[in-house]
Amino acid sequence: MSAAVLTTHGLSKTYGTRQAVRGLDLEVRRGEVFGFLGPNGAGKTTTIRMALGLIHPTAGRVEILGSDVQADRARVLPRVGALVETPALYGYLSGRNNLKAFAHMLGGLPDGRLEAVLELVRLAGRQKDKVKSYSMGMKQRLAVAIALLNDPELLILDEPANGLDPAGIVEMRDLLRQLAAAGKTVFISSHVLAEVQQVCDRVAIINLGQLVRLAGVAELVAGRGEFVLRLPNPALALELVRRQDWGSSARIESGALVARSPSGRGRELLHFLAQAGIWADGIDERQHSLEEIFLSLTTPIGAAS
Amino acid sequence: MNAVAEPTAVLPARSLSLTRPSFVGAVRSELMKIRRQALTWVILAAFVVVSAITLGSVVSGDQAGKLLAHNPRGFYFNYLEGLLTLFDTMSGVLLLILSARLVSMEYGSGTIRMVLARGTGRVQLLGAQFAALAITGLLVLAGVIVVSGGVLYGVVFAWQGSFTPITSLPQVAWTDTWINLLVALVSMAVCILLGAAAAVVGRSVAFGVGAALAFFPADNFGTVVMLLVNRLTHQDIWRQATQYLLGPTLNQLAPSLQTDHAVGAAFATPLVPVDATHCWVVIGVYAFLFLAAAVVLTWRRDVLH
Numbered sequence: 001m002s003a004a005v006l007t008t009h010g011l012s013k014t015y016g017t018r019q020a021v022r023g024l025d026l027e028v029r030r031g032e033v034f035g036f037l038g039p040n041g042a043g044k045t046t047t048i049r050m051a052l053g054l055i056h057p058t059a060g061r062v063e064i065l066g067s068d069v070q071a072d073r074a075r076v077l078p079r080v081g082a083l084v085e086t087p088a089l090y091g092y093l094s095g096r097n098n099l100k101a102f103a104h105m106l107g108g109l110p111d112g113r114l115e116a117v118l119e120l121v122r123l124a125g126r127q128k129d130k131v132k133s134y135s136m137g138m139k140q141r142l143a144v145a146i147a148l149l150n151d152p153e154l155l156i157l158d159e160p161a162n163g164l165d166p167a168g169i170v171e172m173r174d175l176l177r178q179l180a181a182a183g184k185t186v187f188i189s190s191h192v193l194a195e196v197q198q199v200c201d202r203v204a205i206i207n208l209g210q211l212v213r214l215a216g217v218a219e220l221v222a223g224r225g226e227f228v229l230r231l232p233n234p235a236l237a238l239e240l241v242r243r244q245d246w247g248s249s250a251r252i253e254s255g256a257l258v259a260r261s262p263s264g265r266g267r268e269l270l271h272f273l274a275q276a277g278i279w280a281d282g283i284d285e286r287q288h289s290l291e292e293i294f295l296s297l298t299t300p301i302g303a304a305s
Numbered sequence: 306m307n308a309v310a311e312p313t314a315v316l317p318a319r320s321l322s323l324t325r326p327s328f329v330g331a332v333r334s335e336l337m338k339i340r341r342q343a344l345t346w347v348i349l350a351a352f353v354v355v356s357a358i359t360l361g362s363v364v365s366g367d368q369a370g371k372l373l374a375h376n377p378r379g380f381y382f383n384y385l386e387g388l389l390t391l392f393d394t395m396s397g398v399l400l401l402i403l404s405a406r407l408v409s410m411e412y413g414s415g416t417i418r419m420v421l422a423r424g425t426g427r428v429q430l431l432g433a434q435f436a437a438l439a440i441t442g443l444l445v446l447a448g449v450i451v452v453s454g455g456v457l458y459g460v461v462f463a464w465q466g467s468f469t470p471i472t473s474l475p476q477v478a479w480t481d482t483w484i485n486l487l488v489a490l491v492s493m494a495v496c497i498l499l500g501a502a503a504a505v506v507g508r509s510v511a512f513g514v515g516a517a518l519a520f521f522p523a524d525n526f527g528t529v530v531m532l533l534v535n536r537l538t539h540q541d542i543w544r545q546a547t548q549y550l551l552g553p554t555l556n557q558l559a560p561s562l563q564t565d566h567a568v569g570a571a572f573a574t575p576l577v578p579v580d581a582t583h584c585w586v587v588i589g590v591y592a593f594l595f596l597a598a599a600v601v602l603t604w605r606r607d608v609l610h
Contacts, residue, residue, distance in 0.1 A: 049418075049608070052418075052422040053420065053421060053422070054421055055607035056607060056610040073424055074325065074326055074424050075325070075427060077326075077421075077422060077423055077424030078324055078325055078326060078423060080424075080553070081423075082419070082422040082469075084418045084422060085418070086415065088413070088416045088417075088418055088419050089416065089419075090338065090410075091414070092341060092342060092343070093337075093341055096412070097337065097341065099339065101334045101337055102334070102419065102423065103326070104327075104330040104331070104337065105331050105420060105423060105425050106324040106330065106424075107325055107326065107327035107330045108324075108329070133595065142420070146419060150324045154423075194547065215320050
């Protein structure tokens with residue numbers, strides 16, 4: 001069986017004269033948590049809607065579990081659990097009856113299954129209450145329960161942290177980790193970059209409908225041979241380092257010296273400074289946050305400041 | 306999520322992921338949505354109250370007693386016509402509202418995204434909604450037949466002390482009963498199609514229900530407007546045009562089929578004579594247009610909101 005669970009081939013969508021998605025090629029592998037990032041209007045939700053057969057692509061196609069979504073949706077989509085944008089539920093039905101409505105559509109599920117997913121999202125105690133009385137976080141959790149109803153192989157979650165308070169975001173993160181640990185493939189679009197950095201294996205960043213970067217999170221955030229040194233007198237150290245061929249990019253950030261090492265190893269940098277009588281209080285390899293990477297790839301030139 | 310159960314403890318057997326969208330399941334789901342709406346029961350309660358008052362006033366007066374004693378057939382036809390008018394009006398309101406709400410609610414609340422994303426086809430969902438509405442209409446019709454039959458036999462027995470006036474009715478009375486039943490079924494089908502078409506075009510509960518409910522009053526009133534225009538302009542085309550209005554044509558269907566005795570339509574009828582064939586063709590064309598609009602727009606339009 002192919003390792004690819006979701007693949008897009010030259011996927012494009014045009015609304016009038018506006019190209020929302022342009023020739024997008026993605027591959028999400030089995031068992032990974034895949035982050036899908038982009039600024040507002042970048043084409044994330046449009047891509048997800050095409051993946052779920054909600055809108056027709058202008059060009060290209062989406063394959064899920066080896067089958068074309070447009071051609072074979074009835075066979076493919078039941079194996080996908082999805083949460084698209086805000087949780088859309090039947091407010092006049094109870095939480096349990098919302099699940100029942102979707103369970104009926106899927107041809108019926110074993111009796112215990114509703115209880116199991118309600119337990120999983122911690123709504124068992126409120127299952128008989130009408131959904132219109134639920135908080136945003138509860139609705140979000142119920143929508144996740146609906147997505148999990150028939151144990152899908154792939155979960156597509158569009159902004160699952162929307163409307164959640166900090167505790168809810170932590171709960172959602174833990175749930176995603178549990179699902180990933182259970183072998184599910186999770187495709188997640190989110191604005192909460194710190195969360196994505198913590199839970200995703202790989203991320204794709206799109207801007208203006210185009211893919212601008214696809215890489216592993218570890219690879220993206222890895223430092224490029226730079227070190228952060230905490231020193232009693234960083235200005236003096238900076239002056240010294242900048243005189244070296246390898247030190248031209250050295251700078252001070254948040255009161256700490258950021259500099260490359262002559263050999264690429266931190267101890268060489270410490271040795272160099274020690275020879276000059278400068279003793280560091282601490283040293284770390286510099287890592288980029290996903291937010292920095294995201295902004296550098298999606299902010300128009302000249303707008304960064 | 307500390308309180309969340311271990312996924313391995315709640316995730317089900319692989320057989321769950323073999324579930325497929327089912328038409329019968331979708332119909333069950335739609336029936337549950339209809340049954341759980343308070344508005345359904347409010348309209349049905351209003352139906353019962355209005356029917357009880359109207360039928361009670363028709364059968365309890367001295368005139369009714371005298372008519373039953375001297376002309377049981379006339380009494381029966383009066384009862385039947387009153388019942389048909391009442392049923393067409395009340396079931397029309399019920400089905401127009403239910404149909405428009407059931408279809409547009411999915412778009413208005415966004416639940417259409419969740420439903421389609423689980424693999425249920427657009428046209429399959431619409432078909433399930435039609436089926437659920439048809440079942441609802443048939444259940445209401447069956448209830449009305451049982452109750453109105455009981456009332457009829459009860460009233461006859463109360464006035465005459467026996468069921469003879471009913472059991473000795475000529476065959477034409479039962480033929481007209483079947484014709485009235487057919488007209489009621491046609492009227493219900495047209496209301497379901499009209500409500501669904503309005504909902505699919507507008508994709509909002511307010512537009513769907515508003516347009517569906519306004520249609521029949523508008524085209525019944527259109528007959529009056531066209532008569533006025535005819536009198537002002539002396540152009541016969543305005544009178545001729547009334548034979549192509551849906552409401553007046555539906556009102557004329559029962560009288561055009563019942564040739565044994567004169568039947569007056571309760572609401573507006575075409576201003577020119579029309580026969581049963583003409584009525585069938587006009588009603589059939591409208592029904593086809595409503596169905597085609599609902600199916601094509603459901604099938605082709607993207608789900609954006």
